[in-house]
Amino acid sequence: MYDYLINRFSIKPKNIELYALAFQHKSVAKVNDKGFRLSNERLEFLGDSVIGTIVAEYVYNAYPNKSEGFLTQMRSRIVSRESLNRIGKKINLIEFIKYKQNKGSEHLSLLGNVVESLVGAMYLDLGYDKTKKALETSILSKYIDLKVVEETNTDYKSQLLIHCQKKHQSLAFKELNKAKIEGQFYFTMGVEIDKKIVAKATAKSKRKAEQKAAKEVLEKINQK
DSSP states (O other): OHHHHHHHHOOOOSOHHHHHHHTBOGGGOEEOTTSOEEOSHHHHHHHHHHHHHHHHHHHHHHOTTOOHHHHHHHHHHHTSHHHHHHHHHHTTOGGGOBOOOOTTOOTHHHHHHHHHHHHHHHHHHHOHHHHHHHHIIIIIHHHOOHHHHHHOOOOHHHHHHHHHHHTTOOEEEEEEEEEEETTEEEEEEEEEETTEEEEEEEESSHHHHHHHHHHHHHHHHHHO
């Protein structure tokens, strides 16, 4: 792992245990002497905010004449779950992730989370400036084509709204369930078209669950 971090990100880790924790999924979390389950979820939370800040500055500098709305859309597309999953795959994170494989499980969904937890570890270990440099030179400049991002619309809720407006259909998103699992809240949101629930999805936030559910509806529409 140490060599991977040096070669991939051009950094010299100080606290290698932080990075080991960044690769530890909750399915194999160990309990410490205080009864707390040690996994990468806290680092994931931190890394999510750090990535958002770095990417915001990155697109701000790349587009000096664009509006706040445009910059917000660009940042959202770059830090989306699909985008981070693709990045995680390209930088070969899966070989270092420790997780319990279930029959039929898809490890791709883990990758974006580990990108976030890894950035969180970098931030705690090396500080903001070095993390920013590593992210910009080793990920953003190599794997993010801003022209492609401009042309990619991952706001599935907006896409679905436009579709429903054209069809003169009503559209609403309903909270169907809220559950706390291992200290983390999960929200199940349903897509309601013409007063009928047509899809539902679960995620750690209402916004993410809504986007997942809207994407599912659009995929069904496209298949037809």
